[in-house]
Amino acid sequence: MERGGVVWLTGLPSSGKSTLAGHLARELARRGRRVELLDGDEVRRKLTRPLGFSREDRDENVRRVAYVAGLLARHGVLVVVAMISPYRAVRAEARAEIGAFLEVHVACGTDECIRRDVKGLYRRALAGEIANFTGVSDPYEPPEQPDLVVQTDRESEAESLGKLLGLLEQRGYVEGGAGVAWTT
């Protein structure tokens, strides 16, 4: 059986988690790897609808996703998770539960995240219309010992993807040297 594991992308809203996760999942599938993408928004719709954005609810959300990701990883799936998951402690819980866990900080300066504002939510949060918005009215605790940092305000998407694949090769989750078929 192939070796399963979880690549956990954490970072501010609009830092580029979903974009990178999508690129990574497509590239792994192209290489014939069993892969599943769990994106924060989809997961909220499917698993955690009544939960909000308090710390308790965010943590419970992370725990559920970790449970599902762990189930899949146990069966040889490489799971790519894209979630703000702002709190260190519950990410550490997820690592402890899953074991084969790679924590990737998708780092991007707040100014650049606000400039991108993919969903128009920073604008509303800065106008005081949204409470508990990570990076504005809620804290983000960056990983202290991430397995990898990608810096999306300074690197191209291709560079960040290359670093992610390099990490997976180095840790024995995928075979190296296959090159990247860059599709957008």
Place this chain on the structure above:
Amino acid sequence: MERGGVVWLTGLPSSGKSTLAGHLARELARRGRRVELLDGDEVRRKLTRPLGFSREDRDENVRRVAYVAGLLARHGVLVVVAMISPYRAVRAEARAEIGAFLEVHVACGTDECIRRDVKGLYRRALAGEIANFTGVSDPYEPPEQPDLVVQTDRESEAESLGKLLGLLEQRGYVEGGAGVAWTT
């Protein structure tokens, strides 16, 4: 890749779903099949803690388990689900979403379920201490076109297990003729 699918055991409390699901999962694992057991109680703890036992909450619970089971099945896992899942409509939704879905009615007369009362909950429900208890104060809608019925108040566990394995062989999920290593 092996063919994934979901064996969904539905029935009254104490009808024998968890017992049978455990036997089936162990037997499939013994045969080298990739298998995962999703039991109602475990799942409530991991995925659906704030949900209660109203129809809406039960249905949401079923939808979440169906989502997770479907994810696993997509990756070649044979998933055994044991859940009361009393309402027909949401079981039909699960079937439609998952596709490779075998609905098994774990049938057992209410009298016998009450006699077994594995968790002591019938006693409390009959005393009026628990609201929304399936089979007492809440309805159970048996499947109209199940893929299989096992009748646990008339069959031995070995018989019921044999029927389940027969179904899986017939539908091409496992290879036949391996015999059953009966362990309790």
